[in-house]
Amino acid sequence: MLSERRLEVLRAIVQDYVGTEEPVGSKALTERHQLGVSPATVRNDMAALEEEGFIAQPHTSAGRIPTDKGYRLFVDKLAGVKPLSSPERRAIQNFLDGAVDLDDVVGRTVRLLAQLTRQVAVVQYPSLTRSTVRHVELLALAPARLMLVLITDTGRVEQRLIDCQTPFSETSLADLRARLNSRVVGRRFTDVPQLVQDLPESFEQDDRGTVSTVLSVLLETLVEETEERLMIGGTANLTRFGHDFPLTIRPVLEALEEHVVLLKLLGEAKDSGMTVRIGHENAHEGLTSTSVVTVGYGSGDEAVAKLGVVGPTRMDYPGTMGAVRAVARYVGQILAES
Amino acid sequence: MLSERRLEVLRAIVQDYVGTEEPVGSKALTERHQLGVSPATVRNDMAALEEEGFIAQPHTSAGRIPTDKGYRLFVDKLAGVKPLSSPERRAIQNFLDGAVDLDDVVGRTVRLLAQLTRQVAVVQYPSLTRSTVRHVELLALAPARLMLVLITDTGRVEQRLIDCQTPFSETSLADLRARLNSRVVGRRFTDVPQLVQDLPESFEQDDRGTVSTVLSVLLETLVEETEERLMIGGTANLTRFGHDFPLTIRPVLEALEEHVVLLKLLGEAKDSGMTVRIGHENAHEGLTSTSVVTVGYGSGDEAVAKLGVVGPTRMDYPGTMGAVRAVARYVGQILAES
DNA sequence: TCTGGCACTCGGCCCGGGTGAGTGCCAGGA
DNA sequence: TCCTGGCACTCACCCGGGCCGAGTGCCAGA
Numbered sequence: 099m100l101s102e103r104r105l106e107v108l109r110a111i112v113q114d115y116v117g118t119e120e121p122v123g124s125k126a127l128t129e130r131h132q133l134g135v136s137p138a139t140v141r142n143d144m145a146a147l148e149e150e151g152f153i154a155q156p157h158t159s160a161g162r163i164p165t166d167k168g169y170r171l172f173v174d175k176l177a178g179v180k181p182l183s184s185p186e187r188r189a190i191q192n193f194l195d196g197a198v199d200l201d202d203v204v205g206r207t208v209r210l211l212a213q214l215t216r217q218v219a220v221v222q223y224p225s226l227t228r229s230t231v232r233h234v235e236l237l238a239l240a241p242a243r244l245m246l247v248l249i250t251d252t253g254r255v256e257q258r259l260i261d262c263q264t265p266f267s268e269t270s271l272a273d274l275r276a277r278l279n280s281r282v283v284g285r286r287f288t289d290v291p292q293l294v295q296d297l298p299e300s301f302e303q304d305d306r307g308t309v310s311t312v313l314s315v316l317l318e319t320l321v322e323e324t325e326e327r328l329m330i331g332g333t334a335n336l337t338r339f340g341h342d343f344p345l346t347i348r349p350v351l352e353a354l355e356e357h358v359v360l361l362k363l364l365g366e367a368k369d370s371g372m373t374v375r376i377g378h379e380n381a382h383e384g385l386t387s388t389s390v391v392t393v394g395y396g397s398g399d400e401a402v403a404k405l406g407v408v409g410p411t412r413m414d415y416p417g418t419m420g421a422v423r424a425v426a427r428y429v430g431q432i433l434a435e436s
Numbered sequence: 437m438l439s440e441r442r443l444e445v446l447r448a449i450v451q452d453y454v455g456t457e458e459p460v461g462s463k464a465l466t467e468r469h470q471l472g473v474s475p476a477t478v479r480n481d482m483a484a485l486e487e488e489g490f491i492a493q494p495h496t497s498a499g500r501i502p503t504d505k506g507y508r509l510f511v512d513k514l515a516g517v518k519p520l521s522s523p524e525r526r527a528i529q530n531f532l533d534g535a536v537d538l539d540d541v542v543g544r545t546v547r548l549l550a551q552l553t554r555q556v557a558v559v560q561y562p563s564l565t566r567s568t569v570r571h572v573e574l575l576a577l578a579p580a581r582l583m584l585v586l587i588t589d590t591g592r593v594e595q596r597l598i599d600c601q602t603p604f605s606e607t608s609l610a611d612l613r614a615r616l617n618s619r620v621v622g623r624r625f626t627d628v629p630q631l632v633q634d635l636p637e638s639f640e641q642d643d644r645g646t647v648s649t650v651l652s653v654l655l656e657t658l659v660e661e662t663e664e665r666l667m668i669g670g671t672a673n674l675t676r677f678g679h680d681f682p683l684t685i686r687p688v689l690e691a692l693e694e695h696v697v698l699l700k701l702l703g704e705a706k707d708s709g710m711t712v713r714i715g716h717e718n719a720h721e722g723l724t725s726t727s728v729v730t731v732g733y734g735s736g737d738e739a740v741a742k743l744g745v746v747g748p749t750r751m752d753y754p755g756t757m758g759a760v761r762a763v764a765r766y767v768g769q770i771l772a773e774s
Numbered sequence: 775t776c777t778g779g780c781a782c783t784c785g786g787c788c789c790g791g792g793t794g795a796g797t798g799c800c801a802g803g804a
Numbered sequence: 805t806c807c808t809g810g811c812a813c814t815c816a817c818c819c820g821g822g823c824c825g826a827g828t829g830c831c832a833g834a
Contacts, residue, residue, distance in 0.1 A: 123796050136808055141797070159796050159814045235585070237573050247573070247585055247595075257585075257593050333671060334689035351672035461827050474777055479828070497784045497827050 106133060107143045108152055109176045112164050116414055121161030166377035166411060169389070173374050173415050180416035182424045186214070190428050197432065200224070200254055204329050207405065207429050212332025214421040217409035218354065220392075222328045222364055224252035224402040224433065231282045231290065236275045236312065241265040246315055252402060252433060260315050262308040270305050274312065287320045326361055326403070330354055339410055349384030354408070359384075364404045367392040372419055377411045387411060391418050395426035397433035405429070444471060445481045446490055447514045450502050454752055459499030504715035504749060507727070511712050511753050518754035520762045524552070528766050535770065538562070538592055542667050545743065545767050550670025552759040555747035556692065558730075560666045560702055562590035562771065566740040569620045569628065574613045574650065579603040584653055590735060590771055596653050600646045608643050612650065625658045664699055664741070668692055677748055687722030692746070697722075702742045705730040710757055715749045725749060729756050733764035735771035743767070 110131045114122040124137040124144060133140065144162055147153045152168035155161070164172065182190075193210055197203040204221050211219035235247040244260040277300070281293045294316070298309045333354065336347050353359050359382050366381070367373035372393045378386050389411045394401025406422055448469045452460040462475040462482060471478065482500055485491045490506035493499070502510065520528075531548055535541040542559050549557035573585040582598040615638070619631045632651050636644045671692065674685050691697050697720050704719070705711035710731045716724050727749045732739025744760055 121796090125796075137796095138808055138810090139806085142807085145798080155797090157814095157816070160816075161796065233575060233577055233583070235573065235575050235583075237571060237585075239571055239587075245571070245573075245587065247575075247593075249577075249583065249595075255585075255593075255595050257587075331693060334686055334693060337686040337689065348672055348675040351675065355669060355672060459827090463827075475827095476777055476779090477775085480776090483829080493828090495785070497782085499827065 101143075103133070103135070104143045104147060105171075105176060106131075107140055108147055108164070108168060109172060111144075111147075111153060111162055112168065112172045112176075115163050116412055119412065121156055121163050123161035126161070164412075166379065169376045169411055169415070170379075173376070177416045177419075179372075179423060180420040182420055187424065190214075190425060194428050194432050200252065203429065203432055205331075207425060208329050208331035211405065211407055211421065211425050212335060214425065215407045215409065215418050216332075216338065217335050217407040217413065217418065218330060218332045218350075219405070219407050220328060220330050220354075220360055220364070221405040221429075222326050222361070222403040224250075224254060224396070225326060228286070228396070228400060228402040229254070230284055230286050232284075234275070234278050234282060234316070236271055236278075238266070238268065238271055244271070244312065246312065246319070248316070248319055252397060256319050258315050258319055260312055262311055264304065264308060266305065266308045270301070270308075274301070274305075274309060278316075290320055291317055328357055328360060328364075330360070332407075335409075346387060350388060350408070353382055353384035363390060364392055364406070367394075367404060367406075369394055369401055372423060373406075374415065374419070389413055389415075391415075391422050393422050393426045395430045395433075397430060402433075439481075441471070441473070442481045442485060443509075443514060444469075445478055446485055446502070446506060447510060449482075449485075449491060449500055450506065450510045450514075453501050454750055457750065459494055459501050461499035464499070502750075504717065507714045507749055507753070508717075511714070515754045515757075517710075517761060518758040520758055525762065528552075528763060532766050532770050538590065541767065541770055543669075545763060546667050546669035549743065549745055549759065549763050550673060552763065553745045553747065553756050554670075554676065555673050555745045555751065555756070556668060556670045556688075557743070557745050558666060558668050558692075558698055558702070559743040560664055560699070560741040562588070562592060562734070562740040563664060566624070566734070566738060567592070568622055568624050570622075572613070572616050572620060572654070574609055574616075576604070576606065576609055582609070582650065584650065584657070586654070586657055590740060594657050596657055598650060598653050600649055602642065602646060604643065604646045608639070608646075612639070612643075612647060616654075628658055629655055666695055666698060666702075668698070670745075673747075684725060688726060688746070691720055691722035701728060702730055702744070705732075705742060705744075707732055707739055710761060711744075712753065712757070727751055727753075729753075729760050731760050731764045733768045733771075735768060740771075 124140040128137050153162040154165050208219045208221045229250040229252045232251050233249040237245045242262045242265050246258045248256045298306045301309050375390045392404050392406030394404050396402040462478040466475050491500040546557045546559045567588040567590045570589050571587040575583045580600045580603050584596045586594045636647045639647050713728045730742050730744030732742050734740040
């Protein structure tokens with residue numbers, strides 16, 4: 099429906115606007131891009147693009163700026179993903195290689211992404227749902243007080259205190275620990291419930307209550323803690339947002355502080371492949387003037403969590419997408435190694 | 437050196453400026469406060485205060501605003517700490533009481549402080565140096581791979597992976613675990629090194645290497661991890677900073693993202709009692725237009741960490757100090773209970 | 775020592791004209 | 805049919821001038 103040239107015009111508008119942050123006019127366009135036609139022709143094309151809702155004028159007699167719909171078309175049809183330069187790739191690898199534990203990996207990733215894209219970075223901790231159990235440990239802190247420690251293959255460690263009604267002997271504890279581990283180690287979290295279902299029955303009558311308590315805490319940890327954690331960084335980049343500051347930045351900062359909101363945002367994105375949500379496509383109203391680029395990452399072929407950046411709709415999509423994808427890949431590698 | 441009334445004038449200026457965010461003139465002052473003298477007299481006092489460097493004019497023929505030195509005098513001599521209302525106290529307690537683990541306590545505290553003071557809140561995790569050991573656990577993940585889990589009285593849990601050169605038998609492990617715990621449980625971190633010093637000698641020749649490795653990892657955890665963690669929140673409140681936004685807010689956001697900077701900041705504060713650092717008193721240049729109010733908190737009488745808020749020098753000092761102190765107290769209680 | 779009066783300063787606001795980028799439309803040409 | 809150059813028009817932005825008023829410093833008198 100739109101001629102080849104009109105698409106070209108749209109691409110040029112997006113590129114120029116992203117670069118200059120100012121409405122772009124027909125004359126400037128023809129000067130900066132070899133479109134092969136005169137400004138007048140471009141004006142006609144622009145009128146058509148505006149008619150279709152891809153671009154808009156802030157006010158009469160100003161240049162055009164892309165609308166959310168325009169960016170959408172740009173991202174879907176016109177823009178590729180810009181691969182990083184090899185020095186950049188090396189820098190990423192070096193930077194991430196120094197990480198010592200999971201917190202450090204996530205922390206470094208956030209800083210890296212923020213620096214690379216000059217935007218706000220969001221990194222979700224590897225999810226518990228997709229991971230497998232590396233080890234379950236039970237400690238007796240006091241006769242009727244246990245601690246459950248869960249170690250995952252992604253390096254995450256969760257611990258829970260358990261108060262039992264009745265004291266639990268050290269031998270029973272060792273027994274439970276051994277049986278528990280033999281059943282769940284190496285298994286997926288989602289499989290654990292049915293694997294331990296009949297475990298209480300194999301214990302003495304006296305201990306069954308405690309065993310059940312322990313198991314229910316374990317299952318709670320698996321399920322409830324699917325409520326994920328995440329880390330954000332690069333909020334200082336928000337100051338490059340625009341000139342009409344306080345109004346724009348405030349709701350964004352508020353949204354970013356609500357990790358629940360961000361987790362929902364990440365949850366809405368596709369599990370595999372890259373997702374770009376532009377402006378009003380974001381449900382949360384604080385983020386309607388931002389775009390969110392996310393991608394899943396994981397230690398194997400399957401994504402265990404997501405990461406991405408939040409920036410103005412007027413962002414360098416190809417570059418941002420390239421950086422996000424590359425970082426996700428390297429983080430995946432790091433996780434696989436550890 | 438300054439008469440009683442001049443101090444009163446300074447107090448009035450600070451209060452008005454904090455309330456209105458606008459330079460305050462002599463006439464407005466006499467109208468809003470019962471100083472008992474005329475504007476002309478106040479003008480003379482203001483001239484004297486300006487001479488001494490406590491207040492300044494942004495430009496000729498404007499009202500006066502307090503300088504850092506003026507705020508300093510205000511905080512030291514003129515302002516008390518405003519206690520919270522009892523509904524506020526109840527709200528704090530209710531809010532903090534719902535916390536389930538240490539992360540949750542710290543998270544809730546940050547949100548609470550940010551909300552209460554309407555500023556940026558910073559909460560340091562309870563320090564390892566001052567705390568005592570609740571339990572040390574050793575798990576064999578693989579024949580030559582151990583995991584060390586350290587649980588503190590403040591609810592903090594640290595874990596470390598240990599690769600041993602030689603396999604370590606389950607009995608030796610149990611032995612080490614038992615001896616280790618009998619020596620260090622309930623002890624201060626600082627005392628641990630000498631308490632475990634002679635431990636390797638009591639083991640078989642074959643195991644000594646591994647025992648030493650384990651101990652050195654334990655000591656590392658104690659010492660090296662004195663490098664603290666912290667959590668911040670309420671950055672959206674920065675938008676209430678001023679009208680000259682981008683310039684002011686940017687360096688602050690940058691400083692806040694550098695946890696190292698914040699930890700240094702907290703480290704410079706007094707260990708006991710409240711510390712208020714005003715404007716240029718803060719070493720970090722991003723924070724020279726902010727004031728930082730901090731106080732130590734702990735589960736007992738001794739402070740194990742600090743918390744505080746970062747806000748514009750033009751802040752409500754009595755109210756902020758009251759909120760910070762109250763929150764610190766309640767957090768201390770919560771930690772003592774758990 | 776305080777007070778009222780007075781002249782002065784200067785930032786903020788409003789107004790009006792000039793400027794220029796950008797547009798829409800139209801008639802003519804490939 | 806599509807592109808092009810020309811032309812009139814619109815409107816945000818810039819700039820300078822004038823008014824206003826809050827606030828000051830100083831001084832003489834109580």
